[in-house]
Amino acid sequence: MTSPGQTFHFISGLPRSGSTLLSALLLQNPRFHAGMTSPIGALFNGMVAQFSAGGEFGPVITHDQRRRLLRGLFDSYYAEQSTKSVVFDTNRQWSAKLPALLDLFPQAKVIACVRNVAWVMDSIERLYRANPYENTKLFADDSERNNVYSRVDTLALRNRLVGFPWAALKEAYYGEQAASLLVVDYDLLSQSPEKVLRLVYDFIGEPWFAHDFDNVVYDAPEFDEALGLKGLHEVRRKVQAAPRRTVLPPDLFEKYASLSFWQDEAASAANVIRIKHNT
Template sequence: MSRNFHFISGLPRSGSTLLSVLLGQHPDIYCDPYSTPVCSLMTKMLSVISEGEYKTEFTDDKVVNLLKKTMDTYHDISSRPNLIIDNNRAWCSKLQLLDYLYPDAKVICCVRDPVWVINSFERIIGRDPTLSSYLVPIEHRATLHLRVNYLLSPAGAFGFAYQALQEAFFGQFSSKLVLVDYDSLVTRPLSVMRLLEKELNVPSATYDMDNVRYEPPTAYDGALETPGLHEIAPKVEPQRHPLILPPDIVNRLAGCAFWKNSNMNPKSVRII
């Protein structure tokens, strides 16, 4: 069966799990609620294709076929709808590849003020008094400042995603992007879903915003020593949490939500 593919990417702690679950309520859409390995599989496959002794063995058609079959095989479940949305933060760094394989695909990027992204990371890591989360290597866990510095680094969960988002937003394939701001999602969810339905060219559906049913990936979160990483509230509404970051970190992150500045959007990237 030929399937239509779209993608979810963007910043962590910015509503991608919630949005994925809501999209999954649409009868014509299957959406992975958390990251799949497809992007990593394609990346490793491309390293074999483009490097070393086998690089002469691959025609362009063969490369396209292998990569698409990887996606098709991973999602080859007969009960799934024809429109599938794959989820991985690294897709923002692969827009050229996605445009090559799926020229009509949209990449939905969940975004949120970086102050509150880092605040959310610190809250969930700080739930465990032993600070055992693998989101931050043990040598960077001793103080809040060390943890934040790592998260903001290019190797960190936020730093990588933020740089990939900038690459996508300001790059030549930015027309593929649809940004969904976390605050919009939790304050006017139905409006956001209606706009996304138009972007994905699917009919309007009914969504239950008061009873969001979802089975969190406890094994996945447990492997990261970060229980609750993908938990979401059963009702879509703003979650009030105190700011626990010191002023110097807040000041450091102030103004980093570049998508909120219309002067920083010369290509008119769609922002919901």
Template structure:
């Protein structure tokens, strides 16, 4: 839905030739109806809707206007290890050329990391900047930040707290049997295994594949770990 909104909004505002036909109320109705049409069946059944996109955190004012009760669950991990995980997949699939990297300079780990951390379109840099915007913004109370490290060490406790923050009844999960894959999507992207989730939720320790200078460069980007920077009292699990 975030992609739909990004496509529709420019046609209703700004320099568009149609902008004069849209006031705020009409724009809100169009966006609200777009969301309602896509999620129609779940809304009819009064289900809780999860709409996933890493850029929602850059649109909290829009979400607040359209859906005041909405919350945004932000799954985070220490940034160097996110980069390391992507690099691990690249090296695991040496005969593939991933569409994840657009730059011609992405021919070695330094070029790939530069692409990943690009603030405009990078797989890591764009959502990191969007989350930081939301973290320090006026609607930070909508955020629930879930740390990967906490989840893999104590999944039952973390998920239980998530239900509490959402105000939803708890559900018993089997963390010994969790599996997920999007093989066709990953194959088309040239990154097999990108969305594959292993059966058991557990902590797995291994050495990093990154050169030390890259790892250290991004080691201080985990701003959600700092109590001093959490001035808006964002829920961090």
């Protein structure tokens, strides 16, 4: 079983926005466990479906039993990490599950990695073009993958790779549990990793650990190849900014560059590590 003193936090946010990099850095701390997306989110949803109205077992499972069973998912899955005092579970759906997460783990924090949405789309499009002999599971048919416009607009749908976590994070950002949310801009993480990590440590109330930003190691080739998108979770060894020109047409880039709602400081209690963009 997990240690009685073990603390759970959560990593969420947009794809291609630094969650894998953040996990790789946190893993350097011997007290921490972090990784890419875990299966707990899917298991969590499956169990809630069984509990709910219309589910076979809903009428016979009490509220307290539901809480224990759901908490047990985390305890069971991370039982082998019992020597780690802090566990970060990653899933993009956690942004939309704050009421449940904070009921199960009242002291938990959610770190949401973000990036200008146009650059998120640019990053995915680059990976797609780098694998020209692979259709990838991101797209269901030729009408979705036909060209850059259909690909980007498909990814932006509310139930797809970018649209779903964007909407989930927007819910959390303006929701009543927003104070438990820390929004981390990828550009700032890549430009000033120590500054950002120190703020993360302060937010979760943990003592600072000296990280090595020149020797970061993380990759998940098996997962990426199964998805048909090689390089999705590959992290460069040295943390640094890598300026580049976008591969998106100007009108498409402009369309998605305006979706950074986390720049709205007045209407949310969320904590934001932000960087000012010129676009």
